[in-house]
Ligand SMILES: *[C@@H]1O[C@H](CO)[C@@H](O)[C@H](O)[C@H]1NC(C)=O
Ligand SMILES: *[C@@H]1O[C@H](CO)[C@@H](O)[C@H](O)[C@H]1NC(C)=O
Ligand SMILES: *[C@@H]1O[C@H](CO)[C@@H](O)[C@H](O)[C@H]1NC(C)=O
């Protein structure tokens with residue numbers, strides 16, 4: 001099944017990209033692909049939870065964890081799990097062709113669950129859907145990366161290692177490397193169509209989608225100076241209980257679901273099973289091109305059970321040292337705005353924007369580029 005689906009998706013992709021290639025002048029971004037070694041010291045937790053080693057396990061896990069957070073995810077904790085390792089993180093740095101007004105600003109974009117860095121750099125009609133292109137065309141540099149356990153980044157133990165505390169330190173580590181001007185010199189350059197750019201930003205804007213926005217918010221609670229501004233998109237901060245309500249969609253054990261694509265994923269990694277699941281979660285009828293649903297299926301990424309487990313035990317603490325502007329940019333009106341505002345008590349400005357006719361995944365929605373304009377104008381209006 002999955003193979004047929006990916007073939008269909010792939011031909012749709014080809015048809016679209018060929019159709020698109022003659023169209024609009026695309027942005028001449030200059031990009032370099034990097035493998036960044038990121039040292040991490042973090043304290044994860046061990047959780048008592050079912051193993052996921054088949055699709056039957058994955059569905060059973062879904063049913064079981066739906067009852068986790070009541071009364072408390074903490075009840076599942078069986079001990080601490082210290083992490084002290086260096087992880088290989090695959091990243092893409094894109095810069096504009098020449099220096100401009102924004103050349104001292106770096107955006108760092110973190111994708112949500114189910115995606116890797118391609119979420120921010122959609123390859124179909126990039127002039128309409130790629131956030132990277134939109135940012136570069138305004139003169140920003142932008143770093144996108146595959147979260148631990150996704151894309152071309154390292155895929156360690158899905159239970160004890162791939163958890164929020166570790167992912168927060170990876171984001172902090174990448175940011176600190178970029179700020180110190182050592183990102184490229186400390187990485188392995190995997191590919192570059194242009195001379196490798198110099199980078200030493202004086203300002204950083206953190207951009208995140210959903211779980212990625214959650215990581216940024218936890219990170220800013222710990223390290224307020226990690227950003228000069230933040231754009232939190234698709235941030236479903238209603239209640240952690242609701243975030244864990246995964247009974248509405250189906251997961252499959254990644255390696256069983258598609259041994260070709262996901263052969264290197266071990267126990268504890270599952271993936272959204274069907275295009276229908278992806279549609280329910282990410283898209284809204286009338287506001288996406290069917291080829292973008294097929295594309296979302298083609299680029300979908302596994303999730304680690306440890307990510308879900310650690311959501312219930314990673315509370316958001318006030319970002320006491322963060323003083324920049326925050327844009328809460330959402331395609332659907334379901335987040336608890338007060339809870340988010342409470343985190344950003346010292347932010348110079350907190351603005352929420354509801355992007356019309358858009359589901360949870362903003363970058364694959366029809367009107368994506370108009371939304372990017374709103375985001376980039378917001379940053380510009382705050383000197384970023
Ligand atoms: C992490 O490991 C390194 C060397 O392996 C060691 O020098 C360092 O003290 C460790 N850090 C912590 C916090 O355990
Ligand atoms: C979140 O869930 C808890 C426990 O189920 C409940 O007591 C609380 O009222 C909920 N909070 C919100 C903001 O819905
Ligand atoms: C926050 O920023 C937006 C965009 O620049 C602006 O329109 C709004 O007035 C600001 N809010 C406050 C309270 O200053």
Ligand SMILES: *[C@@H]1O[C@H](CO)[C@@H](O)[C@H](O)[C@H]1NC(C)=O
Pocket residue numbers: 354355356357367370371374
């Ligand atoms: C597209 O997005 C822009 C920016 O949010 C909004 O002003 C416009 O109404 C949207 N268009 C449609 C058709 O939803």
